[in-house]
Amino acid sequence: EWYDTFTGNQITEARVAALRLNNLIPLCAVEVKNCSLDEPRRFDYSCNNVHYPSRGTVMTPFHRLLPPDFPMDGGLRTTKAGRPLPNARALRVALVPDGRIPNKQYSQLLTNFLVAITGDTSTVHDTGNYIGWTVTCCMPGGEQDPRCMPIRVPDDDVHLRRSNVRCLNLTRSITYQRLGCIPDTIPPERVSLATPMLDLSVVYGTEESKMTSTRERWGGRLTAEKLKGKDWPPGNGIGCLQNNLNETRCHNSAELIVNSLVTGNMAFLWFFRQHNYLAEKLGKINPCWDDDKLFAVARDINIAIFQQILYYDLMPNVVDYNFLVKNNVIFSDHEHVDDYDLSLEPLVSLEYTVMARWFHTLQEGRLNLYDNHGKILRTLAVVDMTLHTGALPLNNTLEGLTQGSFRQPCASTDKAIDPDMGERVLGRLQFASDVMSSDIMKARDNGLPSYNKYRELCNLPVAHDFEDFYKWLPKDQAEAFQMIYEDVEDVEVMAGLLAERPMGAGVVGPTHACIIADQMLRWRRADRFWYEHSAHPAALTPEQLKEIRKMTIAKVLCDHGDSVDAVQPNAFQVPRPGNEIIPCSEYPDMDMAAWRDVSCTNKRGK
Numbered sequence: 001e002w003y004d005t006f007t008g009n010q011i012t013e014a015r016v017a018a019l020r021l022n023n024l025i026p027l028c029a030v031e032v033k034n035c036s037l038d039e040p041r042r043f044d045y046s047c048n049n050v051h052y053p054s055r056g057t058v059m060t061p062f063h064r065l066l067p068p069d070f071p072m073d074g075g076l077r078t079t080k081a082g083r084p085l086p087n088a089r090a091l092r093v094a095l096v097p098d099g100r101i102p103n104k105q106y107s108q109l110l111t112n113f114l115v116a117i118t119g120d121t122s123t124v125h126d127t128g129n130y131i132g133w134t135v136t137c138c139m140p141g142g143e144q145d146p147r148c149m150p151i152r153v154p155d156d157d158v159h160l161r162r163s164n165v166r167c168l169n170l171t172r173s174i175t176y177q178r179l180g181c182i183p184d185t186i187p188p189e190r191v192s193l194a195t196p197m198l199d200l201s202v203v204y205g206t207e208e209s210k211m212t213s214t215r216e217r218w219g220g221r222l223t224a225e226k227l228k229g230k231d232w233p234p235g236n237g238i239g240c241l242q243n244n245l246n247e248t249r250c251h252n253s254a255e256l257i258v259n260s261l262v263t264g265n266m267a268f269l270w271f272f273r274q275h276n277y278l279a280e281k282l283g284k285i286n287p288c289w290d291d292d293k294l295f296a297v298a299r300d301i302n303i304a305i306f307q308q309i310l311y312y313d314l315m316p317n318v319v320d321y322n323f324l325v326k327n328n329v330i331f332s333d334h335e336h337v338d339d340y341d342l343s344l345e346p347l348v349s350l351e352y353t354v355m356a357r358w359f360h361t362l363q364e365g366r367l368n369l370y371d372n373h374g375k376i377l378r379t380l381a382v383v384d385m386t387l388h389t390g391a392l393p394l395n396n397t398l399e400g401l402t403q404g405s406f407r408q409p410c411a412s413t414d415k416a417i418d419p420d421m422g423e424r425v426l427g428r429l430q431f432a433s434d435v436m437s438s439d440i441m442k443a444r445d446n447g448l449p450s451y452n453k454y455r456e457l458c459n460l461p462v463a464h465d466f467e468d469f470y471k472w473l474p475k476d477q478a479e480a481f482q483m484i485y486e487d488v489e490d491v492e493v494m495a496g497l498l499a500e501r502p503m504g505a506g507v508v509g510p511t512h513a514c515i516i517a518d519q520m521l522r523w524r525r526a527d528r529f530w531y532e533h534s535a536h537p538a539a540l541t542p543e544q545l546k547e548i549r550k551m552t553i554a555k556v557l558c559d560h561g562d563s564v565d566a567v568q569p570n571a572f573q574v575p576r577p578g579n580e581i582i583p584c585s586e587y588p589d590m591d592m593a594a595w596r597d598v599s600c601t602n603k604r605g606k
């Protein structure tokens, strides 16, 4: 049976034949196998949610929390009066000027793991588009090209006025309409190439065939090479465009996205290694298990640890803990959480993905490399490390960056963006590039409605006039809105997020917290195989769940980080009194006996 990727409706053989003729499979249509509730795990993503068999596959649409706000002509959102919204670069510089202010509380690791979520649930093809394929957006005629939305740099730009840069490259998102899957009468809907659930698809791939290609085929392992005693994926991958001549390594893993941002690259390596570590331990206690069984269970445990760390270790630093508990996103006890909802589609909201770009304000541009005693050895620019995996194994770079990830603060939320992120985020790949101006533009490109509309959705007070903003936003931000926008309904959601004060003990404000909590609920409730659910064939037993709950990012760093012998318990926060660096020997191991298969002992005994 064939289904339309965007609508999820079943389609006829004739339509399939027409799509096949135009090479539009699997972009527009997916073939769905019969799934059963007895399916023990999620190798085939389309079996994640049997209720929506066509969704949850590689080519998944995003879902929207609010209907899109687009003009009829397919252009970008306009003001209430029908005029273009303010210039994105001018808006960015007014709201978030370039600046370097270290965060007092959070470490780089916080940003590394937020990137890891993005890598797992989103794709970078839209950026690849203007770097690699549609490179003419800043050339004459570019502005009129429907594939383009270049950002004009005002002549009085505070940073670029002395340069001759007057345009920053940017393309519009690739949509199902552009691919020819759905008619233009439906508002543009962006394509994603990632699996939507938190399933470590960066380690295991987005399709079963990719996963199969990464397996070593013995001991349940992923194919690995040993470097300085640690596992690495094969180093003959492609696309590490910023590698220098002597730097040849590029991960050849299931998804080449792992080579992109260095911060995500490190998180990928730790979970890649953890798979083989788990497979080996399982093999020792269950010698009768074959390669397939070892692989499947190691993968389940690895994903469970990833989900546990994101929900209970990372997110309470990002979103106020009390808010998360109050909204049943996380729980203060440690039982199974049985809230799988068959009627929820396993999808990521477009709002979550676009708003996750707000975290760019937290990104520190200078990565300090430390030794194990906390001495800074040297510094690298994060933007020069993108697609630059070859540098990691040389000159103790990975060791130094790993130490830096938990010792160095990330950037402060104090309304500034690191100059490298704001002026040359794509390193050598573009002459000038400003990630936050792109973030503002992409929210327009994806038709996100106004800040007010999202406040309403989140049951927060809405602004009836500009005076209202002074009640919830810092005075200078409310003033900036009044100067920049004509009407309160024109104020964009990205601008609102940039202006909001953090809520409670988290880093994000109330609107952002609401969008993240909504997505976290969907990630759990729409995922049949979620580690806390007890009603699927490969569910964790209470004893196994107890072991998973012991895991923290500190323990993962100790086990799989390069040269880590000590780390603070909350590694998402910088070391300080009450969160001192302690030896790795103080972190308990998971007791793998919880996975002992008595049938192996019986077989041996016979």
Ligand code: HEM
Pocket: 111, 112, 114, 115, 118, 122, 123, 124, 126, 127, 261, 263, 353, 354, 355, 356, 357, 359, 360, 361, 362, 363, 382, 383, 384, 386, 425, 426, 435, 438, 439, 442
């Ligand atoms: C704080 C950690 C970070 C988070 C949470 C984050 C998150 C995101 C998200 C969610 C997107 C949009 C993905 C999509 O639409 O599918 C994005 C885009 C992007 N990010 Fe980040 N990112 C982070 C750090 C970085 C760093 C360190 C760099 C560069 C060194 C970077 C460069 C970019 C670029 C160039 C884009 C695409 C811009 C565009 O073409 O529109 N990000 N990021």
